Amino acid sequence: MKFIKSKSAMQFALAALIPLALSAGSAAAQYSRQQNNNRVQVLEWQGRVDREIRLQIDNRQASVIELGSNERARRRVNMISGIPNRPGTLYVQVLEGRGRVDVIQQPNQRNGYTAVIRLRDPDGGAARYRIAAYWEGNGRYDNGRRRNR
Numbered sequence: 001m002k003f004i005k006s007k008s009a010m011q012f013a014l015a016a017l018i019p020l021a022l023s024a025g026s027a028a029a030q031y032s033r034q035q036n037n038n039r040v041q042v043l044e045w046q047g048r049v050d051r052e053i054r055l056q057i058d059n060r061q062a063s064v065i066e067l068g069s070n071e072r073a074r075r076r077v078n079m080i081s082g083i084p085n086r087p088g089t090l091y092v093q094v095l096e097g098r099g100r101v102d103v104i105q106q107p108n109q110r111n112g113y114t115a116v117i118r119l120r121d122p123d124g125g126a127a128r129y130r131i132a133a134y135w136e137g138n139g140r141y142d143n144g145r146r147r148n149r
Helices: 007-033
Strands: 039-049 052-057 062-066 075-079 088-096 100-105 115-120 127-137
Touching (some): 039 052, 039 062
Antiparallel strands (some): 088 127, 100 115
8 A cells, every 4th residue: 555645746736636636516306307318307305294285387487285183384395397298297206204205196187287296194293204206208299399100
């Protein structure tokens, strides 16, 4: 194993590694915000759920519907992009939480391309949840234009 003995050699080595570390971090950040296998991230949500809440998402906003009597409004929604006004499917990734998270209404033309996600916590007391939602086109459209088949 070779050790760097001089201060200038160590500074040179660190200067060479910093751009590599920064580019790897920025590439990872860009990848998480961009399309992943034709899936577009719609939102990130975090908050506490005591019994049940629902998230309603369309192409402009996301709103929280509190169904349990003990639900509190301290939640954070980071809407990254709206749901496009074209056929597709919403997927949810549970990043933290102990109960069930389901998409109970998929966006379609009949409901104005509005999706509903249900978060249910069956255990006693509130628990912290964190989710990410992704929308994926149904394959007949490319960049909003109908593809002939």
